[in-house]
Amino acid sequence: MALTPDAIHLSSSLSAPDPASDASLAEGLAALESYKKKDPAKVVVRFKAVGNAPIMKQNFFRVTVSNHFQAVIQFLRKELGWKAGEPLFTYINLAFSPAPDDTIANLYRSFATDGHLIVNYSTTAAWG
Amino acid sequence: MSSPSTLTRSQFEQASKALIAKYANSTLNATALKGWSWEEHPTFPGLGYLSRTALLQGCARCDLLKDDFPESEEVVEDLALAHGASSGFLTCGQSITFSPTFQVPAFYFTIHDSHGSLLTLEEIVNTSLLRRHALPEIQVTPYALVQPDALFPLLSQGDHPTLGTPAWFIHPCGTACVVGELIGEKNAEEMPEVSDKWLHWLETWFMMMGNIVDL
Numbered sequence: 001m002a003l004t005p006d007a008i009h010l011s012s013s014l015s016a017p018d019p020a021s022d023a024s025l026a027e028g029l030a031a032l033e034s035y036k037k038k039d040p041a042k043v044v045v046r047f048k049a050v051g052n053a054p055i056m057k058q059n060f061f062r063v064t065v066s067n068h069f070q071a072v073i074q075f076l077r078k079e080l081g082w083k084a085g086e087p088l089f090t091y092i093n094l095a096f097s098p099a100p101d102d103t104i105a106n107l108y109r110s111f112a113t114d115g116h117l118i119v120n121y122s123t124t125a126a127w128g
Numbered sequence: 129m130s131s132p133s134t135l136t137r138s139q140f141e142q143a144s145k146a147l148i149a150k151y152a153n154s155t156l157n158a159t160a161l162k163g164w165s166w167e168e169h170p171t172f173p174g175l176g177y178l179s180r181t182a183l184l185q186g187c188a189r190c191d192l193l194k195d196d197f198p199e200s201e202e203v204v205e206d207l208a209l210a211h212g213a214s215s216g217f218l219t220c221g222q223s224i225t226f227s228p229t230f231q232v233p234a235f236y237f238t239i240h241d242s243h244g245s246l247l248t249l250e251e252i253v254n255t256s257l258l259r260r261h262a263l264p265e266i267q268v269t270p271y272a273l274v275q276p277d278a279l280f281p282l283l284s285q286g287d288h289p290t291l292g293t294p295a296w297f298i299h300p301c302g303t304a305c306v307v308g309e310l311i312g313e314k315n316a317e318e319m320p321e322v323s324d325k326w327l328h329w330l331e332t333w334f335m336m337m338g339n340i341v342d343l
Contacts, residue, residue, distance in 0.1 A: 050309060050310065050313045051309035051310075051312070051313065052309075070261060073261065084265055085265035085275070085276060089306075089336070089339045090339075091310075091335060094310065094313060094314050094317070094335075095335065096158075096160075096335050096338055097335055097336070097338035097339045099259070099342065100259065100261045120313070122306065122309060122310070124302070124305055124306050124309055125278075125302050125305075125306075126302040126303065126305075126306040126336060126339065126340075127275070127278070127282040127298060127299060127301075127302055127340065
C-alpha cells in the first residue's frame with residue numbers, strides 16, 4: 001500500500017529524533033524538578049496578641065517560606081497550648097485573614113513590614 | 129479590654145454604600161469587598177442589604193448522581209451524562225443584612241448546583257465557601273453546624289430578614305465583641321486615621337468573616 005503524504009510525514013517524525021522537541025522536553029522536566037524543590041529560606045514572623053489573647057514570651061519566630069499558612073496556625077496553637085476546639089483567629093497586619101493554603105513566601109513578599117510578617121491573633125469567640 | 133462595637137441600621141446602610149463606591153472600580157485584589165450591590169425591599173424602605181452572586185467550584189452532587197445511575201455499561205459510557213455529573217459549578221447567593229437583634233451585619237447565603245437544587249449542609253461544608261480549618265470541632269447536623277458548649281449554632285437556617293426566603297446564616301452573636309476588639313487594637317496601634325468610621329467598621333467585619341467564609 002502506498003503511503004499518503006501525511007503518513008510519510010508521521011512516520012518520518014516518529015523515526016527521526018527531533019532535537020528541538022527533546023530540548024524543550026528537557027527544559028520542561030528541569031522546570032518541574034526545580035518547582036518540586038522546597039525553598040529552604042526562612043523569614044521572620046512576628047506574632048501580636050489582640051485583645052485578651054495570651055501574650056507569648058517569645059513573639060518572633062523564623063519560618064521556612066515554603067510552608068503554608070496552616071503550618072503557622074498549627075504552630076501558634078501548639079505554642080499557646082490551645083486545643084483544636086478553642087477559638088483562634090489570625091490576621092495579617094490587622095488587614096485580612098489569610099487562607100490556610102497561602103504560602104509564607106507569598107504573604108511575606110506582599111505584606112511584610114520592617115523585615116517581618118506580622119500575624120495578629122485573637123482568641124475571642126466570634127461565632128455561636 | 130475593648131468594648132463591644134455595634135452600629136445602627138442607618139450607619140450600616142451608609143457603610144455599605146461607601147463600600148460599594150470605594151471598591152466598584154478598585155484594582156485592589158480584594159475579592160471579598162467587590163461585586164456587592166445595595167438592594168431594598170420592594171415595598172418597605174429602610175430594610176436594605178448588600179447582595180452578590182458568586183460562582184463556586186465543587187461537585188457536591190457527583191457522588192449522589194453516581195448512585196442514581198443504573199448499573200448499565202451503556203450509561204457509564206455515556207460521555208454526556210458523565211460530563212454533567214462532574215461539571216460542579218455552584219451558584220452562591222450572598223447577602224449581608226442588618227441584624228436588629230445584635231445591631232451588627234449578618235451573613236446570609238444560599239447555594240444551589242447547576243440543576244437548581246439546593247445543597248445540603250454536609251455538601252455546603254465541603255464546598256470552597258467555608259474554611260474547613262476554622263471548623264475543627266463542629267458537629268454537622270442536618271440543620272446546623274454546632275460547636276460544643278456554644279449557646280447558638282455557628283451556622284443555621286433562617287429566613288432572610290428582607291426577602292423572607294430561607295437561607296443559611298452565620299450567627300452574629302459574637303460579632304460585636306470581636307469587631308470591637310479589632311477596632312480597639314487598630315486604634316491602639318495608631319493606624320492612619322480613617323475618614324469614614326463606619327466603612328472602616330464594615331471592612332473590619334469583612335476581615336473577621338474571612339476567618340470562616342472564603343468571600
